[in-house]
Amino acid sequence: MLLLQSEIASILLNGLQQGAIYALLGIGLTIILGTMEFLNLAHGALYLVGAYVGLIVFQETTLTNGFLYSIGITSLGFDGGFLAAIVLVPVIGFGIGLLMERFVAEPFYDRPETDQLLVTFGLALIVEETIKNVIGGNTFQSIAPSTLFGVNVSQPVSLPFVGLFPSWRLLIIVITFFVIGVTYLAIERTDFGLVVQAGTRDSEMVRLLGIKINRSYSLVFALGAALAAFAGLIGASIQTISPQIGTTQALVPAFLTIVVGGAGSVRGAIAGGMVLGLIISAMTQTYSQWAQIVLYLFVALMLVFRPQGLFGTAEVGE
Amino acid sequence: MARDTTALSRRDVLKTSGAAGVAGLAGLAGCTGGGGGGDSEYPALGNYPVEGDEVVFGFNVPQSGSYSQEGADELRGYNLAKEHLNNGGGWVDSWEDLSGDGVLGKTVASVEGDTATDPDTARQSATRMINRDNAIMITGGSSSATAIAMQKLCQEEKVQFMACLTHSNDTTGPECVRYSFREMFNAYMTGQALAPVLAEEYGEDLNFYQLYADYSWGQTQQDSMNQFFTEVGGWSQIESVPTPLGTSDYSSYLSDVPRDETDVLVLNHYGLDAANSLPQAIEAGLDQDMEIVVPLYNRLMAEAAAGSIDGIFGTADWSWQLEDSASQSFTEAFRSEYDKVPSYAARLAYTQALQYAAACERAETFYPPEVIRALEGYEYDNAGLGAETMRACDHQAQRDVLVVRGLPSSDQTESRLLEVVNQTSRDQLGYGCNEGPAAECELGEYGDE
Numbered sequence: 059m060l061l062l063q064s065e066i067a068s069i070l071l072n073g074l075q076q077g078a079i080y081a082l083l084g085i086g087l088t089i090i091l092g093t094m095e096f097l098n099l100a101h102g103a104l105y106l107v108g109a110y111v112g113l114i115v116f117q118e119t120t121l122t123n124g125f126l127y128s129i130g131i132t133s134l135g136f137d138g139g140f141l142a143a144i145v146l147v148p149v150i151g152f153g154i155g156l157l158m159e160r161f162v163a164e165p166f167y168d169r170p171e172t173d174q175l176l177v178t179f180g181l182a183l184i185v186e187e188t189i190k191n192v193i194g195g196n197t198f199q200s201i202a203p204s205t206l207f208g209v210n211v212s213q214p215v216s217l218p219f220v221g222l223f224p225s226w227r228l229l230i231i232v233i234t235f236f237v238i239g240v241t242y243l244a245i246e247r248t249d250f251g252l253v254v255q256a257g258t259r260d261s262e263m264v265r266l267l268g269i270k271i272n273r274s275y276s277l278v279f280a281l282g283a284a285l286a287a288f289a290g291l292i293g294a295s296i297q298t299i300s301p302q303i304g305t306t307q308a309l310v311p312a313f314l315t316i317v318v319g320g321a322g323s324v325r326g327a328i329a330g331g332m333v334l335g336l337i338i339s340a341m342t343q344t345y346s347q348w349a350q351i352v353l354y355l356f357v358a359l360m361l362v363f364r365p366q367g368l369f370g371t372a373e374v375g376e
Numbered sequence: 377m378a379r380d381t382t383a384l385s386r387r388d389v390l391k392t393s394g395a396a397g398v399a400g401l402a403g404l405a406g407c408t409g410g411g412g413g414g415d416s417e418y419p420a421l422g423n424y425p426v427e428g429d430e431v432v433f434g435f436n437v438p439q440s441g442s443y444s445q446e447g448a449d450e451l452r453g454y455n456l457a458k459e460h461l462n463n464g465g466g467w468v469d470s471w472e473d474l475s476g477d478g479v480l481g482k483t484v485a486s487v488e489g490d491t492a493t494d495p496d497t498a499r500q501s502a503t504r505m506i507n508r509d510n511a512i513m514i515t516g517g518s519s520s521a522t523a524i525a526m527q528k529l530c531q532e533e534k535v536q537f538m539a540c541l542t543h544s545n546d547t548t549g550p551e552c553v554r555y556s557f558r559e560m561f562n563a564y565m566t567g568q569a570l571a572p573v574l575a576e577e578y579g580e581d582l583n584f585y586q587l588y589a590d591y592s593w594g595q596t597q598q599d600s601m602n603q604f605f606t607e608v609g610g611w612s613q614i615e616s617v618p619t620p621l622g623t624s625d626y627s628s629y630l631s632d633v634p635r636d637e638t639d640v641l642v643l644n645h646y647g648l649d650a651a652n653s654l655p656q657a658i659e660a661g662l663d664q665d666m667e668i669v670v671p672l673y674n675r676l677m678a679e680a681a682a683g684s685i686d687g688i689f690g691t692a693d694w695s696w697q698l699e700d701s702a703s704q705s706f707t708e709a710f711r712s713e714y715d716k717v718p719s720y721a722a723r724l725a726y727t728q729a730l731q732y733a734a735a736c737e738r739a740e741t742f743y744p745p746e747v748i749r750a751l752e753g754y755e756y757d758n759a760g761l762g763a764e765t766m767r768a769c770d771h772q773a774q775r776d777v778l779v780v781r782g783l784p785s786s787d788q789t790e791s792r793l794l795e796v797v798n799q800t801s802r803d804q805l806g807y808g809c810n811e812g813p814a815a816e817c818e819l820g821e822y823g824d825e
């Protein structure tokens with residue numbers, strides 16, 4: 059019985075930790091999709107940028123190849139620590155989001171979805187290849203801090219039922235849920251959030267009411283980008299960093315999250331992220347070889363039997 | 377499959393007619409043969425004869441995917457070999473078969489491919505090299521799955537394959553082919569080398585738990601660990617759990633390791649997989665409850681997990697720290713070219729390219745069956761690991777294996793992360809031609825029967 063409780067507790071913790079990152083990615087993607095009906099395949103690239111900016115801010119990293127190395131720059135970074143990265147990464151992500159909205163997304167709002175897909179996918183490839191060529195295609199070690207606010211987070215902590223659990227991963231759950239909570243409140247309880255929500259339902263009507271929705275669009279895009287970049291920073295603190303992570307670890311999970319949660323719904327993205335995190339965690343810990351099969355089967359069944367997702371109001375693609 | 381067969385037929389027709397044309401023209405001109413592999417002594421086979429002044433080698437390595445870092449260093453090794461074969465330097469100056477003036481009078485040219493660490497992509501890329509670029513020899517890997525896919529293709533196409541970074545027992549076991557040779561040791565030999573050291577270090581009658589990358593290499597690796605840990609140390613396996621190749625988050629797998637029962641955790645991961653699984657195991661505090669072992673180390677992976685390797689045992693193909701003259705001359709040549717010390721992936725690549733060239737020189741032709749015969753049973757001691765034999769029965773090099781241990785962070789330097797604990801002699805390793813993986817090896821035809 060104790061073994062079962064321990065197993066369940068450990069599945070829950072691992073699932074929450076993974077699900078929180080998916081939720082961050084999903085929220086960013088879903089508010090952009092819901093508000094502007096813009097399909098952003100460069101969302102994974104923002105995760106990638108967040109990871110690399112985090113790496114550069116967090117520590118001084120030795121370069122071994124790439125353009126910078128070829129011109130004599132053998133190390134890169136500010137050694138600013140993780141707190142500086144937590145502040146700077148979302149800010150830089152926000153700035154990149156503003157620029158992306160103005161120069162990439164806006165010209166394509168009235169174009170077919172295929173055009174949006176092509177331009178954002180192209181942008182994702184450009185970002186990935188640029189990082190590969192400038193900083194190098196090699197892999198960097200994860201950037202978890204050893205202490206935060208004077209507390210040692212490199213040692214595991216002993217939890218009831220679970221036993222030893224990495225303290226940094228526990229802190230990640232707290233930090234990401236805090237960010238998710240703040241985002242949720244900003245969307246649900248502020249004037250800005252009301253405009254965004256109204257824009258999701260009927261953007262024409264919002265314009266007719268005299269609200270400058272274009273400005274909100276920019277802010278929504280930037281917020282989505284900031285969340286993706288923040289997710290990249292969190293991801294980089296537990297996994298190795300390489301130019302491919304934007305696609306493999308961010309883009310696909312982000313889309314799965316909004317398929318499960320429902321397009322355009324922040325609550326859906328949070329729920330979708332958690333459900334996916336828990337499925338992966340539970341299957342990996344019990345029948346690991348079935349984890350991917352069950353995950354994609356679940357998503358396929360969602361599309362068949364509940365295409366609007368858990369909290370979505372319209373079918374995906376409608 | 378059908379497409380491949382069609383391509384083969386078309387290419388064969390073109391090659392045969394091309395060879396006939398060349399032979400005809402040569403006859404008309406009163407030539408006595410093309411030299412350098414264009415000799416008329418042998419019929420056309422694969423990409424033989426070699427036309428023109430250049431001979432093309434195909435370097436097919438992972439430039440993306442889980443093993444991309446290893447692939448980058450393999451390419452450095454190959455390109456250095458090409459440079460030395462054409463212009464002298466490095467081992468070419470000391471290997472008596474090689475001249476530093478190309479191979480059989482032809483300049484060595486190369487084509488590069490990206491296997492993306494994926495067998496299908498590797499096969500497609502190798503097919504292009506054979507059909508479009510007329511590569512006389514393909515070399516590459518990792519992973520073992522890509523190496524096996526390539527060597528199978530090369531056997532069909534009658535083009536030589538020199539296996540580089542492949543450690544699965546299958547490569548020179550059930551999947552062995554006549555047209556492929558492996559310099560690297562295998563999982564079976566890792567088990568033979570590692571088990572006695574671990575039994576001495578950690579004791580006997582322990583319980584171990586394995587995670588393994590779920591493909592050819594990981595599967596044979598965990599099999600061999602189970603066999604030798606059980607036989608040599610009297611250890612018992614609790615469970616062996618597959619993890620998909622390319623997994624980045626191992627936290628759920630690691631949560632499932634029973635801390636109370638497990639004495640040793642064996643992480644059968646490599647490349648980026650190991651760069652994630654090892655630090656995550658340390659982060660989860662598993663090293664406080666048990667010993668961790670990474671059976672197959674490499675420097676690139678150790679770099680990515682540098683903070684987590686203190687005291688962790690594994691095996692390695694070779695180390696630039698070895699003090700023999702061959703190791704040191706290769707290290708110096710590599711360092712002067714790339715301003716860094718070579719990983720063992722680079723040594724394997726360099727060795728395999730040179731071994732093929734030297735075999736062609738000994739055979740005095742590029743005709744594949746003769747080159748193969750020049751390699752089978754070949755004994756050498758100039759590749760940095762003492763005396764070696766390229767065994768004829770399974771094309772597996774019989775050689776020493778290094779047991780290494782991760783250094784504590786305080787003792788690490790940029791280029792020195794591991795220390796060599798033991799160079800296990802080949803006399804203590806290996807297996808007969810009817811034992812272990814070799815028992816399942818059927819090499820297939822030379823192509824001139």
